[in-house]
Amino acid sequence: MxxxxxxxxxxxxxxxxxxxxxxxxxxxxxxxxxxxxxxxxxxxxxxxxxxxxxxxxxxxxxxxxxxxxxxxxxxxxxxxxxxxxxxxxxxxxxxxxxxxxxxxxxxxxxxxxxxxxxxxxxxxxxxxxxxxxxxxxxxxLSSARPLAASRPTAAAASDVPTRLPRPIARAAPEDPPGLVLIGVSTGGPLSLEQILPALPAQLPWPVIVAQHMPRSFTGVFARRLDKLCPLRVSEVATQTDMLPGNIYIARGDSDVLVVRRAGRLFLTAVPASETHAWHPSVTRMVESAAEHVPAERLLCVQLTGMGDDGAEAMATLKRQGARTIAQDEDSCAVFGMPHELIRRGGATAVLPTHAIAGQIARWLNTASLRRAG
Structure with a gap:
């Protein structure tokens, strides 16, 4: 060679x-x-x-x-x-x-x-x-496929890891109606700068983003996005309320978790886990949300990046009733993370970058926002 x-x-x-x-x-x-x-x-x-x-x-x-x-x-x-x-x-x-x-x-x-x-x-x-x-x-930017051309690819049954079933999460009346969870790595800033500004200002669910990025970058990145987006964008550095109309960027060199304290849901930044390879960890973010929010009230998006961070956690939620999006290969800088979600049969839809915000908005306009009892 x-x-x-x-x-x-x-x-x-x-x-x-x-x-x-x-x-x-x-x-x-x-x-x-x-x-x-x-x-x-x-x-x-x-x-x-x-x-x-x-x-x-x-x-x-x-x-x-x-x-x-x-x-x-x-x-x-x-x-x-x-x-x-x-x-x-x-x-x-x-x-x-x-x-x-x-x-x-x-x-x-x-x-x-x-x-x-x-x-x-x-x-x-x-x-x-x-x-x-x-x-x-x-x-x-120039080679994204039309929306109708993108379809999820089912994984072979033997390729899908199995886990013990988790307890079914229950929601409280004070909880947000649902959460949008986005995992992304290499090539992510460009994809996020196309997707997040296209979300409507009246989006009814908070959006949480785990972008693999060092701490010196995430605060600057959140401020940059806040200038571009109709939704308010902030970095999660301490315990933070989750409010509709807000986008939360996980702080770099740490992990972000959904936690329940005094009966309410919060986001919090915690030290990076030594058992997870990438940070902020998409897997930890998604699994923590699944502990407290019913799957049908979670919408997971897996964007460009190397590796498989978050793929199995999102695939598990999809089997439990969550809706999931994988960014398609042509619009990815690196197809690793979305490919791993697709390979596991975990993608409800496979979409080019330009179609993702619209799909999120359509699903949230038609999704049932019933409180889980």
Whole structure:
């Protein structure tokens, strides 16, 4: 198999050298580097990299401008390399909305030691980017299938894990009429920025989102979404009421749970579970909701991302009466999480990004909001 070509773009000579050395030590990678966005655009024509790692802050042409030019002229997977500051988070989220596939944070401290901390993550994301290269964010926007063409695919019975049945959840009169639960990872910011602003302001159920993202990003992301959405968007950092007309973003590097205290339901942020691989954990969010809310009053949405976080929990709820949506392959940056839900027979509907908000609104307008006795 031919080598994977990677272009490293960073204005720091020291950072470029360490990144190039780190990647050249990895078998099967061919690496070149550029000092700024203008050099990067020239090298993209000459070197034709499979993947670009792109610094945010650079002279002459910054990373955001360069990314926009890449996505228009020669779209390919781009991984942003950004600082952990609030301004770095804001710029990275802007990059993700423009079509960057993913990002890696620059830790503080000595460059060589810092890069060792993120080496495995960067290499893993480069490998993932190569596999998903044909579905750049630009392509995802333009290749969504018509609504009628998407249908759930049933999994073979032998593929569906079995679990002991859970006790049936009961609702209290003070509970919200239902909950919308959204799980998402790689490629999520772009998908969420298309779906959440399209939800109606009068949505009768609260929306809870577990987006795999570090703590330094989720507060910035919630504020960004709040400016875009007719619904109010906030980060869950402490015990929080769940109100209709609100979207709740799980705090990064922790997990969000639905809990009942003094007879009422709340959301709360808890330390990340060591037994779960991804955080905020979609599985823990969904399973905690299932403990307190009847399945028919839960609507689960599994969006783009690597792995299977939340797939089995959502599939279990679907078998108990919940409605579920899996994002379709063509509109995903990475089809892993939705594919795992579909494979388990857990998708009521498989839809492109642009059709998901409308389906949620239609189901909630027609769903029975009866209180469970």
């Amino acid at each position: 031919s080598a994977v070509r990677v272009l490293v773009v960073d204005d720091s000579a020291l950072m470029r050298r360490h990144l190039v050395q780190l990647l050249e030590n990895e078998k099967g990678l061919e690496v070149q580097s550029a000092r700024n966005g203008e050099e990067a655009l020239t090298l993209i024509e000459q070197f034709d990299p499979h993947v670009v790692t792109l610094d945010v802050n650079m002279p002459q042409m910054d990373g955001i401008t360069c990314l926009a030019r890449i996505m228009v002229g020669s779209p390919r997977p781009v991984i942003m390399v950004s600082s952990i500051t609030e301004s770095g988070a804001e710029a990275t989220l802007q990059a993700l909305s423009l079509g960057a596939l993913d990002y890696v944070q620059k830790p503080g401290g000595t460059i060589s030691l810092s890069l060792e901390q993120v080496a495995d993550e960067l290499i893993r994301k480069i490998r993932m980017a190569v596999k998903s290269g044909r579905r750049t964010a630009r392509g995802a």
